[in-house]
Amino acid sequence: MWAYQMNFTQLFLISIFQSMKKILLSAFVLLFLLNTNAQNSKNQIIGTAGTTHGVQNGNTLSWTIGEPIVGAISINDKLLTQGFHQPYLFDCQLDIDTKVSCVGNDEFMVSVDIEGDDQEFIISSSNADAFNGVTSKEFSDGPFANNTSYTFSVALKNRQFCNQTITVDNIDCNTNSLQLLAFNGEVLADGNILNWSTYGAITNGSLQIQRSLDGVNYTTIHAYTPDATEFEQQTFVDSNPSTGLNYYQLVKINEAGQVEDTKKVNLLRIENTSNVEYTVTTYPNPVVSQLNVTLSDYQEETVLIGLYSPSGNILMTNEVDVLDNNIMIDFRNFDNALYLLSIATPKGELITTQKIQKLD
Numbered sequence: 001m002w003a004y005q006m007n008f009t010q011l012f013l014i015s016i017f018q019s020m021k022k023i024l025l026s027a028f029v030l031l032f033l034l035n036t037n038a039q040n041s042k043n044q045i046i047g048t049a050g051t052t053h054g055v056q057n058g059n060t061l062s063w064t065i066g067e068p069i070v071g072a073i074s075i076n077d078k079l080l081t082q083g084f085h086q087p088y089l090f091d092c093q094l095d096i097d098t099k100v101s102c103v104g105n106d107e108f109m110v111s112v113d114i115e116g117d118d119q120e121f122i123i124s125s126s127n128a129d130a131f132n133g134v135t136s137k138e139f140s141d142g143p144f145a146n147n148t149s150y151t152f153s154v155a156l157k158n159r160q161f162c163n164q165t166i167t168v169d170n171i172d173c174n175t176n177s178l179q180l181l182a183f184n185g186e187v188l189a190d191g192n193i194l195n196w197s198t199y200g201a202i203t204n205g206s207l208q209i210q211r212s213l214d215g216v217n218y219t220t221i222h223a224y225t226p227d228a229t230e231f232e233q234q235t236f237v238d239s240n241p242s243t244g245l246n247y248y249q250l251v252k253i254n255e256a257g258q259v260e261d262t263k264k265v266n267l268l269r270i271e272n273t274s275n276v277e278y279t280v281t282t283y284p285n286p287v288v289s290q291l292n293v294t295l296s297d298y299q300e301e302t303v304l305i306g307l308y309s310p311s312g313n314i315l316m317t318n319e320v321d322v323l324d325n326n327i328m329i330d331f332r333n334f335d336n337a338l339y340l341l342s343i344a345t346p347k348g349e350l351i352t353t354q355k356i357q358k359l360d
Contacts, residue, residue, distance in 0.1 A: 094162050096154055100181075100199060100231040102173035107143035110168055114138070116156055125152035146173050161311050171199060178202045178226055183250040183263035186314070191239040192267050196250050199231050204255030209236055212247040215266075215319075243271050244348030245304050245319055266317040268306040270342065274349040282341070286357035291329040293343065295351070298325050303351075305329065306342040315339070319346070334358050 095115040102108050114121050114137045123139065124132050127150055131141045134157060144150050147170055155163035169181050181197040194209060206225050210218035222236045238246070245268055252261040279296040295303065300322065307316040307329070315334070320327050329341070335358065342353045 094154070094156060094164060096164055096166060098166050098168070098197070098231075098233070100168055100171055102171070102230075103143045106146045106173060108146070108168075108171045108173055109140055109142035110144070110150055111140045112138070112154070112166075114154060116162075120157040122155045122157050122160060123152055124155075125150070127151065144171075146171065163311055163313075165313060168197075178205075178207070178252060180250060180252055180261050180263050181231075183248075183265055184314070185248060185265045185267045187241075187267050187269050188237075191237045192241040192246060192248075192269065194236045194238065194248060194250075194265070195233070196263070197231065197233045198226055201226055202252075202254075205260075206253045208251045208253060209238075210249050210251055211238065211241075212249075213242055213245075215247045218247070218249060241267070241269050242348075243269055244344070244346060245269075245317065265314075267314070268304055268317040268342065268344065268348070270306075270344050270348050270350045272349050274345055274351050278351055280343065280352045280354070282354055282356065285354075286359040287331050288359060289330070289332045291331055291341075291356060293327045293329065293341075295322065295325050295327075295343075298322060300346055302346055303327060304344040304346060304348065306344075307334075307356075308340045308342070310338055310340065331356075331358050336360060 093116055097113040097115075099111045100108055101111065114135075116137075120134050120136060122133075123135050123141075125141075127144075129144070130150065130152060131139065141150070141152070149167065149169045151165065151167045153163050153165045155161075167182050170179065171181070172179055178198055178200040181199055183194070183196040185192055185194045198207070202225055206223050208220045209222040211221050212218040221238060226232060238248075245266060247264070247266050249262050249264045251259055254260050276297075278298055281294040281296075283292050283294075285291070302319050303322050304319050305317070305327070306314070309315060320329075337358055339356045339358060340353060341356050343351045345351065
């Protein structure tokens with residue numbers, strides 16, 4: 001009886017020991033996988049659902065269900081995605097240098113030098129005779145007829161959400177007088193950066209960068225006399241912009257002090273979120289022509305809006321009237337694509353940013 005009891009006890013202990021081995025082995029494998037995932041995983045989706053769980057040794061296990069990455073905010077040459085879970089920062093490192101040269105008196109060529117992480121880049125243009133395809137870090141296009149415009153975009157081949165659009169507008173090879181070709185800007189942490197390009201020179205006169213808070217009364221914040229005789233690109237940083245909507249214009253002044261030509265750009269600068277939580281409804285979404293935006297309990301007479309491409313390019317910034325807590329935005333001139341709509345108070349306090357899909 002004692003021998004049988006000893007054998008039974010031994011069998012019972014052996015059974016427990018084998019069960020504990022399986023549990024320990026399973027726990028070891030699970031911890032190994034968690035450590036491996038924590039070290040090597042990259043957050044590369046914007047989630048519509050997800051959560052994060054704490055596990056042993058300070059590690060975390062995250063899961064997400066969602067849609068592909070959409071670059072949302074441009075920070076210098078970087079893109080910060082927006083979503084419900086796991087934002088991800090991309091460094092585009094895309095620099096483009098554009099030059100224009102006349103061919104005789106009635107045509108011009110465009111030359112581009114591209115610097116970026118990729119060795120190949122995608123060029124796309126809506127101009128009938130323009131180049132569309134893959135190129136290396138240098139390419140030339142043309143010739144194009146005098147007094148015509150040429151617009152193209154450059155994108156990294158392997159990350160096409162990293163892109164820039166360039167416009168060369170109304171080149172006149174019959175004159176050496178200064179021509180304003182392009183004027184655009186970008187909101188950065190240390191100020192609003194303004195970029196412009198010109199062709200030709202001014203004998204007696206100047207170029208001025210002017211800023212306004214109401215779009216009517218402008219003051220000069222930068223002035224100089226261009227001395228280049230051909231294509232030139234310039235940059236100026238407004239280090240003291242106002243929060244909210246800043247109106248800028250590039251002005252050509254002749255020797256008599258008269259305005260000969262202007263180009264304008266508006267930049268929406270948002271540094272804080274609104275303390276009041278408004279209920280914002282956008283419909284229809286997807287939108288075909290007119291987008292309706294309803295702001296419940298909104299008390300201001302106007303609202304600031306900014307419309308951006310997924311890569312952060314500014315498409316429209318404006319101050320619009322609010323009628324019966326409603327505004328309307330015209331999408332008829334925009335291509336079928338995903339857009340980001342930011343809405344802010346007149347003081348530049350962010351109310352909401354929403355994704356808007358345009359369809360025919």
